[in-house]
Amino acid sequence: MGLTGIQIFKLLPKTNCKECGVPTCLAFAMNLAAGKAELSACPYVSDEAKAMLSEASAPPIRPVAIGAGKDAFKTGGELVMFRHEKTFFNPTGLALKISDSDSAEEVDRKLKCFVDHQYERVGLLLKGDLFALKAESGNADTYAALVKKVRGATDAGLILWSDNPDMIKAGLAERDDSKVLIYGVTKDNLDAMGGLAKEHGASLGVIGNGLDEIKELSEAAEKAGIKDVVFDSGARTAGDQLRDQTAIRRLALTAKDRTFGFPTIAPVCDMADTPMKEAVLAAAGIAKYAGIIILSDFQGQYLFPLLLERLNIYTDPQRPMKTDEGFYSMNDATADSPVVVTSNFSLTYFIVSGEIENSRIPCWLYVKDTDGLSVLTAWAAGKFVGDSIGESMKKQGCNDKIANKKIVIPGLAAIISGDLEEELGDEWEVMVGPREASFIPAYLKQHFA
Numbered sequence: 049m050g051l052t053g054i055q056i057f058k059l060l061p062k063t064n065c066k067e068c069g070v071p072t073c074l075a076f077a078m079n080l081a082a083g084k085a086e087l088s089a090c091p092y093v094s095d096e097a098k099a100m101l102s103e104a105s106a107p108p109i110r111p112v113a114i115g116a117g118k119d120a121f122k123t124g125g126e127l128v129m130f131r132h133e134k135t136f137f138n139p140t141g142l143a144l145k146i147s148d149s150d151s152a153e154e155v156d157r158k159l160k161c162f163v164d165h166q167y168e169r170v171g172l173l174l175k176g177d178l179f180a181l182k183a184e185s186g187n188a189d190t191y192a193a194l195v196k197k198v199r200g201a202t203d204a205g206l207i208l209w210s211d212n213p214d215m216i217k218a219g220l221a222e223r224d225d226s227k228v229l230i231y232g233v234t235k236d237n238l239d240a241m242g243g244l245a246k247e248h249g250a251s252l253g254v255i256g257n258g259l260d261e262i263k264e265l266s267e268a269a270e271k272a273g274i275k276d277v278v279f280d281s282g283a284r285t286a287g288d289q290l291r292d293q294t295a296i297r298r299l300a301l302t303a304k305d306r307t308f309g310f311p312t313i314a315p316v317c318d319m320a321d322t323p324m325k326e327a328v329l330a331a332a333g334i335a336k337y338a339g340i341i342i343l344s345d346f347q348g349q350y351l352f353p354l355l356l357e358r359l360n361i362y363t364d365p366q367r368p369m370k371t372d373e374g375f376y377s378m379n380d381a382t383a384d385s386p387v388v389v390t391s392n393f394s395l396t397y398f399i400v401s402g403e404i405e406n407s408r409i410p411c412w413l414y415v416k417d418t419d420g421l422s423v424l425t426a427w428a429a430g431k432f433v434g435d436s437i438g439e440s441m442k443k444q445g446c447n448d449k450i451a452n453k454k455i456v457i458p459g460l461a462a463i464i465s466g467d468l469e470e471e472l473g474d475e476w477e478v479m480v481g482p483r484e485a486s487f488i489p490a491y492l493k494q495h496f497a
C-alpha cells in the first residue's frame with residue numbers, strides 16, 4: 049500500500065513556500081498521495097525523505113517496457129480510472145500473434161501485414177506495437193527458429209508466449225538485447241520462468257485463475273525480485289474480461305493495493321471465433337484498461353478502427369490535437385495551384401484536407417497555427433485573423449512557392465478577407481470559400497478546374 053497524505057506530509061519541509069504550485073505542504077502531500085503531483089515539484093525534499101517517498105510518488109500502476117530504441121513499447125503508468133480526470137498515458141499495445149505452427153508463408157504474410165497496416169494521421173503513425181510469438185509446435189528448435197526469424201525481420205518488441213520454460217529458454221537464446229515479455233507464467237512454472245526472467249532481464253506475464261491467484265503470483269514475483277509484471281486474470285469471455293480489468297485497475301488506483309499495481313494483457317485471439325468478435329473484445333479492452341491486447345491477425349477493416357479508438361482514448365482531453373503549421377501539397381499541387389487556408393485543429397485539418405482530396409483539384413492547404421482551435425473559435429480568440437495568417441504565410445515563403453496568388457478562406461471567416469489582402473499585398477486575390485467543408489469540392493471545381 050502507498051503512504052497516506054498525512055504520512056507524506058510528515059516527510060515534507062512544512063514551510064508552505066508554494067513553489068510546488070499549491071499553497072501548502074499539506075495540499076501537496078494530498079496531491080502526491082492521490083497521484084496528482086510529482087515529488088520532483090518540491091525542490092526542498094531531503095534525500096532521506098525522497099527515498100522514503102519514492103514508493104508513494106511512484107505511479108500506482110508500474111510502467112513496464114518491452115523492446116528497445118525507437119520501437120520500444122511502454123504500458124502501465126496510469127494514474128486515473130477515467131480519462132477526463134487527467135489523461136491516460138500509455139496507449140494499449142496491439143500485438144500480432146504468430147505461432148510456430150504457422151507455415152513459413154503465413155509467418156511471412158503476418159510480418160508483411162504488420163508493416164503494411166500502418167496509417168499516418170494527425171502527424172502520428174498509427175500502428176501495431178508488438179509480436180506475440182506462441183510456442184504451439186512442441187518443438188524448441190522450431191520455436192527458436194520463429195523467434196530468430198521475427199527478430200531478424202522487425203525491431204518491434206517481442207512477447208515470448210508459452211507455459212513451457214524449455215520453449216521460452218530456446219526463444220530467449222535467439223532474441224537480441226531488447227527487453228522481452230515472457231508470457232504464460234503460472235503458479236506451476238513460476239520458479240523456472242522467474243529464473244529465466246531474471247537471467248535475461250525480461251518482464252513476466254503471469255496468468256492466474258482469477259484475481260486471488262493473480263495476487264499470489266504478484267507477491268511471489270516480488271519476493272523473487274522481479275519488478276516488471278503483466279497480469280492476465282485468466283478471463284476468457286467478454287464479461288469476465290471487463291470485470292477483471294476494471295477490478296485490477298480499481299484495486300491498484302482506488303484501494304492502492306500495490307500487488308495489483310501492474311498493467312494487464314488480454315489474449316483476445318483466444319477468446320473469439322471470428323475476427324469481428326475479436327475486434328469487439330479488443331475494442332472493449334482498449335476502452336477498459338487492457339495494457340496489451342493480442343490479436344490473431346491484423347486486418348485493416350478491424351485494425352484501423354481499433355487504432356482510431358485507441359488514439360481517441362489516449363489523447364489528452366485538456367490539449368487539443370494539433371497539426372503543424374505550414375503548406376501541405378494536395379493532389380500534387382504546383383506553383384500554379386491556389387491556396388486554401390484553415391486552422392490547425394486536427395479535426396478541421398482532416399475534414400478540409402479530405403474534401404480537397406475528393407475534389408482532385410491540385411491545391412496548397414495552408415494550415416495556420418491556432419493552438420489547436422477550430423476556425424471560428426480561433427477567429428474569436430484572435431488567432432485566425434488576416435494579418436497573422438498573412439504574416440505567417442510570408443514567413444513560410446508563400447511568395448516564392450506560389451505563383452497562382454489566389455487564396456481561399458473559410459466562408460465563416462469571410463470577415464478576415466480585407467486584413468489578409470492588405471497583409472499579403474495587391475498581387476494576391478483573397479476568395480471567400482464555402483461555409484461548409486462539404487461544399488469545398490464543388491467550389492474548387494467551379495473556380496479552379
Ligand code: SF4
Nearest residue numbers: 064065066068073090
Ligand atoms: S515546494 Fe515543498 S516546501 Fe514548498 S510548499 Fe511545496 S511541498 Fe511545501
